[in-house]
Amino acid sequence: MVATVKHDDHKRMRIDAFNFYPGRQLLKKYVVVSRLGAGWEGEVFKVREQATGIERAAKFFFPQRNIKDKNSSFYAQKLHKLRHCPILIQYHTQESMTYRGIPVTFLVSDFVEGELLSAFLRRQPGKRLTTFEALHLLHSLAAGIECIHQMNDYHGDLHSDNIIVNRYGIGFDVKLLDMFHWGAPKASNIQHDVCELVRIFYDSFGGAKHYAKQRAEVKKICSGLKRSLILRNFRTAGQLREYLETMEWS
Numbered sequence: 207m208v209a210t211v212k213h214d215d216h217k218r219m220r221i222d223a224f225n226f227y228p229g230r231q232l233l234k235k236y237v238v239v240s241r242l243g244a245g246w247e248g249e250v251f252k253v254r255e256q257a258t259g260i261e262r263a264a265k266f267f268f269p270q271r272n273i274k275d276k277n278s279s280f281y282a283q284k285l286h287k288l289r290h291c292p293i294l295i296q297y298h299t300q301e302s303m304t305y306r307g308i309p310v311t312f313l314v315s316d317f318v319e320g321e322l323l324s325a326f327l328r329r330q331p332g333k334r335l336t337t338f339e340a341l342h343l344l345h346s347l348a349a350g351i352e353c354i355h356q357m358n359d360y361h362g363d364l365h366s367d368n369i370i371v372n373r374y375g376i377g378f379d380v381k382l383l384d385m386f387h388w389g390a391p392k393a394s395n396i397q398h399d400v401c402e403l404v405r406i407f408y409d410s411f412g413g414a415k416h417y418a419k420q421r422a423e424v425k426k427i428c429s430g431l432k433r434s435l436i437l438r439n440f441r442t443a444g445q446l447r448e449y450l451e452t453m454e455w456s
Contacts, residue, residue: 219308220270224249231256233303236264236314245384247271252317262298266312275300278311284385285315288359293350295381318381320372327366327410334412337424344407344427345450346378351399351443360395361385364402366409400440401433423453 223244230238236253239261243250248267255262267278278300285297296316303310323343327333335343347369354361363384373379408417408428417428427449429435440446 221268221305221308221310224251224266224305226251226266232264233301235301236262247277247384248312253314261317263295263315263317264301264312265315266310269308269310272311275311278313281385282313284359288354288357291350291353291357293347293353293380293382294385295383318370318372320370320379320381322367323369323371323380323406323410324366326371332412334416335410337411337420340407340411341424341450342374343378343380343410344403345447346380347403347406348443348447348450350380350382351403352447355396355399355442355444359391360399362395362398364399364406366406369406396442397433397437400443400446401436403443403446404428404436404440405431421455423455 226232226238226241228238228240232238232253235256237256239252239254241249241251242263248265248271250263250265253262253264254260272278282297282300285294288294289296295318298314298316301312301314303312327335334340347364351361351364361382364382368383370381370383371378372381404427408431411420411424417425420428426439427446429439440449
C-alpha cells in the first residue's frame, strides 16, 4: 500500500495510508517489523523497541480522523481505565512523529500473538466449532467482557475480526482489538455487547444451518437472535457467564 498525502478542501493535510517498510526506524526508538492491519482511523504495525528488543503493536492514526488528538487521547484514556481487564490488550504510551511533513500520533500497546477469530473459524472442520467448543469460546468472551461491564463501560464493536484467539484447549485465551469509543457509556451500549456476544456464539457453531438441532439450553442463549428475547434473559455479560456456568442439560 502506497502512502498518499493531499490537501482537502480546507487546506488540511491528509494521510490515507502509511508506507512503513520493515526495518524503518521511528523516533530512534522503534523499528518497524510488519504491517498488522488497517481500519477507518488508521493502521497498525508491529514494531520492535530498539532499547529492549521487545515487540509492540503501534496504531498510527490518520490525521484527518484524529483532529487535535481527540480520538487517540480518548482511546488511550479508555484503555488505561480498563487496564485491569485481562481481555484487553495493554496500552503503554502515546507518541508523536512527523510523517512526510505531517504530524502523526500513534499509540503503543502490547503485541499479542494469535490469529483473528474469523481466520481461526475458517480453519476448523466445516468452518465452524462444535457446540461444546462454541460454548467455551462464549464463556471466555463473556467473562472478559464482564470485567468491562463491571466498570460501567463497554466494547461496542464485537465481531470475529476484532477478536484474537491466542490459545485454546479446555478453554480459549482471547483478546479484543479496537473498541468503539464515542460518547459516555449507556445501558444500551452494554446491552449491545451482550447481543453481539450471542451473535458471535451463533455464528461460531455454524449459524442457521445448525441451529434447529441445538439443545434447548443453546437456543435459550441464541433466542433466535431477537434482541428483546436475548435481553430478557441476559442484561449483562456477567449474567450470560453465570448461565453458562450453572446451566443443566435436559
